[in-house]
Amino acid sequence: MARSAERNAETRERILVAAERLFAERGVVSVSNRQIGEAAGQRNTAVVGYHFGTKAGLIQAIAQRHTEPLEQIRQEMVDAGSDSTDLRDWVSCLVLPLPRHLASLGSPTWYARFAAQVVTDPVLRSALGDHTRRSPSYHQMRDGLRRCLRELPEPVWSERSQLTSTLLIHACADFEGALAEGRPTIHTTWEGMAAGLVDAAVGILRAPATALTTPGTP
Incomplete structure (x- = not known):
């Protein structure tokens, strides 16, 4: 359980770092959740939505x-x-x-x-x-x-x-x-x-x- 929570926290942090960079460089509208997931090293294309829900939720995070x-x-x-x-x-x-x-x-x-x-x-x-x-x-x-x-x-x-x-x-x-x-x-x-x-x-x-x-x- 503790290891799973740790992995989830690490995944969230990678997504946040990747999203911040991509939004900064390309604009918010031009960047998809798939691109963010790939930049964060995630194979699951739904991972961003799973952790943050909407794009507004990701921006708030x-x-x-x-x-x-x-x-x-x-x-x-x-x-x-x-x-x-x-x-x-x-x-x-x-x-x-x-x-x-x-x-x-x-x-x-x-x-x-x-x-x-x-x-x-x-x-x-x-x-x-x-x-x-x-x-x-x-x-x-x-x-x-x-x-x-x-x-x-x-x-x-x-x-x-x-x-x-x-x-x-x-x-x-x-x-x-x-x-x-x-x-x-x-x-x-x-x-x-x-x-x-x-x-x-x-x-x-x-x-x-x-x-x-x-x-x-x-």
Whole structure:
């Protein structure tokens, strides 16, 4: 019984690693369960469905593998700066956990590119976002940002919050791909890239709100 459970755990891990890589490199829609199973070294073509059910279930399981280390990094940063009124401190809590987590994994990594693929799918992106929305440190970080940006009208805050989150995912995905493929980059380390990203996010959030319109109008 114990050996069977161990084999099942090993199989699940191989599937998760293979799926994350294939989704990152080819896109979610383009990859079949059969291809994932083969990449994971499994002969049974139904093995992915057996362990994870739907594609959304597989995506949630991939995200779960990264949730705990990301949460730990973010929580430590939030705890250290809980009394801060400096916008840059809270933007750092938003931006730095993902690059620092990816840096800790070595190279190559696929998670940022995987996330970038998933968030473009209107159905599957909620499977990825559920883990973030359940994170206590994520909500603490957002509260800290909002306290620093009280002057922003709610529609502008919502728009810029989405913009900075999108920037984070896609900028990390591009840098991750460049590292994996050996393409030249402005920064040579995740920490350097992240510092530039913090600067950009602060600029987005602090920009004058000159384009406010009534929701639903052009």
